[in-house]
Amino acid sequence: MHKKLTVLALAAAALATSACVTVIDAGDGGDYAWTGQGAQPFDSARDQCRERAGDREGTTAFIQCMSEKGWTRTND
Numbered sequence: 001m002h003k004k005l006t007v008l009a010l011a012a013a014a015l016a017t018s019a020c021v022t023v024i025d026a027g028d029g030g031d032y033a034w035t036g037q038g039a040q041p042f043d044s045a046r047d048q049c050r051e052r053a054g055d056r057e058g059t060t061a062f063i064q065c066m067s068e069k070g071w072t073r074t075n076d
Contacts, residue, residue: 032073032074032075033073033074033075034066034071034072034073034074035071035072035074036069036070036071036072037070038070039069039070039071040069040070040071042071045065045066045069045070045071046066048065048069049062049065049066049069050062052065053065
């Protein structure tokens with residue numbers, strides 16, 4: 001019984017931590033981290049937003065685009 005509870009607890013912890021992803025965008029030059037929960041895959045979201053914002057990642061348009069795809073930018 002104890003083993004089953006341990007396995008269940010580990011599975012629950014794995015699911016809880018897998019729902020939120022943090023990515024450091026080294027190519028950005030601003031040392032920003034992007035956090036996404038249930039977000040679109042980071043690379044495709046970034047590429048689509050670069051096209052939309054004209055490769056200007058520091059702009060409000062780029063940050064808003066990423067937000068629409070489930071990503072939040074934080075300065076670490």
